[in-house]
Amino acid sequence: MAFLTFLQRVMNWFVPEHLSGDLHTRKRVQMFIISHVFGPIIATPIPVFLWFADPQPWPQVTILAASIYGFWPFLALVKLFPRAYTPLAMASVLNLTFCILWGTYNYGGTSSPFLVWLVLVPLLAFMYLGSTWTARIFVFGQIILGIAGLYGIYLYGNFPNHIPVENMVVAGVLSALGSNIYVFMMAAYYSSVVDSQSELIKEIDRHQATLKALTRAKDEAERANRAKSEFLAKMSHELRTPLNAVLGYSELMLEDAELEGRSEQIADLQKISAAGKHLLAMVNDILDISKIEAGKMVLHVENVDLDQLIDDVEATARPLVAKNSNSFAVERGHNLGTMRADITKLRQAIFNLLSNAAKFTHNGQITLSVKRDGDWMEIAVRDTGIGISPEQQKALFTNFSQANSKIAAVYGGTGLGLSLSQNLCRLMGGRIELESELGKGSRFIIRLPAQSEHDPAEPLASPLRLRPRQSTEVSIHAEDRPDTAEATLAEASPQPADPDQRARLLVVDDDRNFLELAERLFVREGYTPICTDAPQSALQIARTAKPTAIFLDILMPGFDGWDVLAALKADPITADIPVFMISILSERSKALAAGADGIVMKPFDGSKVKAALAGLKATRGRARAKAANG
Structure with missing residues (x-):
């Protein structure tokens, strides 16, 4: 184990730094280093035997030995010239081919026991260089040329007879043993590389499976989050509808109790109103959180x-x-x-x-x-x-x-x-x-x-001063209208003395309980309410009654508030009547874009109605003054 650790450190020291980042290239360089360290040692018995078996070993055995031990200097060259790894590897393969052909030529010719080493040439070449077309042509070309040269000498010349073929048995055994040991060593190392790569591939597969599982879990979590947001929005809507009645009627009863001096009921009614407002605030917060999580929160800058x-x-x-x-x-x-x-x-x-x-x-x-x-x-x-x-x-x-x-x-x-x-x-x-x-x-x-990046498409020309209020809101649209609308708004001040002279307000909502509450609130505030739960008849009622303003619920089955608003704005008789959308959801931008003058959030009360009409009257008054001065 210690030897393998030492060997691994030696290989890592020889591997060029610019090649160590690529796993496959690093493995090829490590094979190059291993074969050049142990190859000459494995082949040493062959030149030793030839030196003693050949009566005249000079110079053929010396050249063969120099070629065999010439593999070691390649290690130093790779360390000194790391950028020249590829040409050095090709030179090493050429040296191996020369070594094999030189030994074959001098000792046995085409019957030489050293020809078996020629099998190592493509094996080592592809291990060093990879299976690129350049490596393939290079290896195939030198093998063909080497064999063709030997065959040409066999046909047209004579091979030297330094040692008779029948006396080359020991050389053949040493050659076969050395080549097999060499192949065994390289195959064993290559097998370890393949095993490590197989483990790496398995690890990659496991990570990919984990990634797919995480992706599925993420998708399921996102679907669950969307379902949760939709559920919260729906439940908030369902909760706000009865809260509208709780807060509205508690306010009416509280005013009646204060007027009639029923002090024992005032405290109870105040607790009911406070609890309803607290519940409404929680519902609003939950709805806002769900809208933020769903990415549907819109800024009105x-x-x-x-x-x-x-x-x-x-x-x-x-x-x-x-x-x-x-x-x-x-x-x-x-x-x-x-x-x-x-x-x-x-x-x-x-x-x-x-x-x-x-x-x-x-x-x-x-x-x-x-x-x-x-x-x-x-x-x-x-x-x-x-x-x-x-x-x-x-x-x-x-x-x-x-x-x-x-x-x-x-x-x-x-x-x-x-x-x-x-x-x-x-x-x-x-x-x-x-x-x-x-x-x-x-x-x-x-x-x-101080300057938001989320400016609206049509920013307001001046800031609106809004009176202090609870978390629900009345949004006013500062939009210029013809003078006829200004004349209509001039009647918005309640006239409780004569019901026929009170400002008429048209309320359209499919919830009859809400209409009953709205009627009582409007009457209490000095208006004459006209209520209908049939949105299809809203246009005809508006044409006939010519109300001061129209309060229009958005969420109605069939013919919803947007359809009614479009019909009102398309009719020349009702186009100039101010329209306020009534909604549980804050859809101010959509309402203004559709031509509404504002949006009144539920729960509904008389103060919001007065704030909406007063704010609209003020903004149109400024617009009229500006037109007169212009």
């Missing part, structure tokens, strides 16, 4: 006035922070200006961080700081709460993950907020970073590029 955004966030967050007797401070950098971002998703990420800070901080300080750092915006939420250990920080931004089970039991939560916020920031080209020390508080930093 616009100009965001950072001062206005911070005002909105502060107004909404201050009561939330005060629940646990915390103080709230806002630090603003100079010249915040505007940035390009999805305002809804940015606000959502900030609210999630503030909500976490308020949850885990009692009788402490929470600070929201905003500053511009070159081309980046930094929005940080710092608290003096319980803090997070380094071990807990590692999995903090993964889905359904919280610091530990005890914290989850004490403080509640699903563990989706931070993961969702991190994913939203990454979609906008940024990230959330964390600095925290256990027992001393935490600092979460949102870093976003």
Whole structure:
């Protein structure tokens, strides 16, 4: 074993560095080295016998011995001239052929026992050079020329008779034994090479089988992930539908209880409303996570006035922070200006961080700081709460993950907020970073590029100032319309004194429970609702009633909201009536592209209706003023 290890080191030392990278070439060079080390040793008995058997050995035996031992200098030449391996290997084969033919010519001619060595020429040549066409022609040519020369001498000349043929028995035995030993040695080494290559091939096959199994597992995991995302989206839709009724009716009952002074019911109704909003927030988070994982989350990038955004966030967050007797401070950098971002998703990420800070901080300080750092915006939420250990920080931004089970039991939560916020920031080209020390508080930093790479096809000319709101949204489309639409919108202010003079709103939805809730909400807000669960009749009703605005559900069987919207916009009588799409899913871009003026997210309430109409009236008022000044 030690000898084989030493031999392997010797071979590796002789192998040229530029040839060691190719496995097959390295094996050929190693065979070249082995044959040149042991070949002269195996053939030594032949010139020794001839020296003593030949009465006059000079110079034929000396030349034969020089040719045999001339293989050793090739080892040094390969080491000295590594780039010349191929010509050196060809020269070695020529030397072998000369050695065999020289011994054959001087000792026995065509009956020489040394002719058996000629079988080694193609074997060694192909081992050294590979089976290229150059090697084939080279080997075949020299063998044909050598045999032809011997046969020519046999026909037209005489072979020297240094030793009678009958006295060459010992030479024949030595020649046969030496050639067989040589072939055995090379065959054994070649067999080990083949075995190693077979093992390598088997290993490659095993890796390929493993790769195929991993590929199948990956495909199955992707299919399962898609199925999970579809399931979550469907379940979110199914959950939001009853939540719409829970939140809507609880709001109506709460207002009635407050007006009638039924204080014993107010607390219960507030708990119902709060629980419904909490469940809705979880449903929204799960749906957003599933959309991100499915690659279907769409950014709505616009100009965001950072001062206005911070005002909105502060107004909404201050009561939330005060629940646990915390103080709230806002630090603003100079010249915040505007940035390009999805305002809804940015606000959502900030609210999630503030909500976490308020949850885990009692009788402490929470600070929201905003500053511009070159081309980046930094929005940080710092608290003096319980803090997070380094071990807990590692999995903090993964889905359904919280610091530990005890914290989850004490403080509640699903563990989706931070993961969702991190994913939203990454979609906008940024990230959330964390600095925290256990027992001393935490600092979460949102870093976003001031100019997003995900600009919409038609960016808004100016930022929209949106009032503080919950996770559901009302999206307004700042699009110019004819003056007739502006006149219609001027009637949008409710006139509760006379029902006939109230602004009429057309609501189209296939869910009768939703229509009943919407009717009560609109009446309470001072509008005259016209409700229908037959989308096919929406166009005719709109032509006849000429409503101030139309609220149109997207998901309806058969003739869905997109079909109704297309029919409304194609009719010259109804084309200028503002249309708001009602949806559980956020499909703002598609709605705006189809000609809608905005999208109102379910669950539905009167404040969203007023916000939608007020926002649309304001944007069209600016458009009208701009047209008049232009």
